[in-house]
Amino acid sequence: MSNSSSRSVTADAGTARPASVSRHRLAAGKGTPGDWGLAWALLLAFPTAWLLVFLIIPVAVVVVVSFFEPTLSGFNRVFTLDNYRLLADSDVFIRTLSNTVINAVITTVVTFLLGFWVAYYLALVVPDLRRKFALFIIALAPFFTSFLIRAIAWIPMMGREGLLNTALLNLGITSQPLDFLLYSDFAVRVAMIQLYLLFMVSPIFFSLSTIEPAILEAARDSGAGWWAILTEILLPLARPGIVIGAVFVFVLSMGEFATVRLIGGGKTSSVGLGIQNFVTYIQFPQAAAAASILVLVTVAGVVVLFRYGRVAEGL
């Protein structure tokens, strides 16, 4: 308490006290949030500036440029919808876009189907915490190498003269090398699933880790078999993790171009790769329009995931 208030209390206890106390409290109430507000503003200023400069402004620029008139080596600052019209009329672009969405959906679904069990094993089968995290770190090990190396590593494995084909030939399972193993949509999907599996496993692992063992025992006590435990308990409780994992994988797959280029080998395409081609030919407005469409479709997918995933409800 401040000096003045304690003095007034001693002076005439009965009457002065309530007034001075309430005044004191009021002053404190006014001062405290203001001080913290400043501290928070300073703390948040840097990340906000970072996001603004490196995300919001570039995206805004891309969107603006997508409405500019293209020239041979750049653009004129004249408004036009031609870039979008051109893309919408292009069968190639539509096919590429749908192929990208299909690949992303397949990758998301398959990483979920595979990743859930990895997460389940890590979170609920491995008994002690130390071993749990040791295994989790090992599962993360591929991320210690560069993304490109992991993508390129598929070539000696899946190529015409790669390990897999050689093995299949030598074992007499096939009479000639299987072409679809590399430079195909199949190869791209397999590679993407491998590359992004961990983005699905991690959030599901953390979701499942929060489940108390007593919950599963109570379910068993009530007569739930493994299927009922899976559908009634584990999947609903893992839902936030599943949705977050799905968002990660879907968004990453939608923007994919390096894997598509290396492992698709020109036989397949993605919007990301298309954008890169536009940029190579200095067609910035088309690139920007394709990018804007890609962002729009990706965001739509994320919205659907959050909508039907009801993430907040499970948290």
Add this chain to the structure above:
Amino acid sequence: MAAIATQDMDQTAAAGPAASDRPKGKGTVELRGVTKRFDGIAAVDHVDLTVPGGSYVVLLGPSGCGKTTLLRMLGGHATIDEGEFLLDGVRTNDVPPARRDISTVFQHYGLFPHKSVRDNVEFGLKMRGLPRDARRRRAEEALTFLDLTPMADRRPRQLSGGQQQRVALARALVTEPTVLLLDEPLGDLDRLLQLRMRVELRALQRRLRITFIHVTHNQEEALAIADQIVVMQDGRIQQVGSPQDVYRHPVNLFTSGFMGDNNVVPGRVSAIGDGEVWVEGDGLSLLARHDGAGVAVGQNLHASVRASSVSAKPAIANGNALPERPNEVVATLIFLEYLGDIVKLHCRLANGQTVVAKRAENVRAWEGLVEGEMVRLEWEPEDVQLLLA
């Protein structure tokens, strides 16, 4: 909850989920040499126990004594390595949890956080394949029975600790078990709620007339709630008896120490008389009312005297000499611990040993007793317990 506590305990719960027309004695649990080992170490070691149907039994012991493991074996959540578990005379060792007429209220309740209270309660019936209407109705009965109807659509985390416990009870009782297992059911509640809930648990058991087996490490809780207390330590049963029995007549050092505020003195039997045994302890002599069975002169044993059986009054200022009579000793009052309803007197004998006396809080209990002064401590032969086991 109030409904349970206030309703007549003998009233048959017509609306309740409990089948009160169940023949008496159902839910009898028999254990024969039941053993559980973890990495070769016995967590539960050849336990023999019979729990009569419809009784309230408390497994009491410190953490790690095997009580929870024993409970988990009864519930079917841990395998029985050795021995037999009979439920109403039928071997139940290998029956899966859901097929036993046994339900468990888990420690921290294990409620399904993503389901509403109603769906939590319904779960067991749904798993048993009851049609939707039937399970709705029975869940509703259980909810009414435990006063949960107003919060049936809420999620567990929106409830208070006491309400969560009732949901766990409703979920366990909805399948009409003959045995209810409770693992530290009051452990998550604050003290005042604990005091209330233990009365209500007791009333609930009386009303349902099924067997309750309740695990706790809290002596007071066990004494307040149990028909039979099973004291456990090191995977073995140390003593089985009514609360009065276990409290007044601990049979061994462990029980005597664990039941709290016993003065345990090592000593030697110096004489055996007609219904009396003299024990020369370290710094004091004790006379016990005892038939002499299992006792021989010269035998080393421990004697225990409850703190609440020891009376204290100011010693005569100058007469510091030790009194000649047994069951009396002069000591220094080193600390007077005021606990509200009781007063605890910590006294030190000439040889440094501590004796605790416990008196009800009233003026006479500690009139004239001053820390640092000499006090005369006395107790009756009936209150001296010989620990033979």
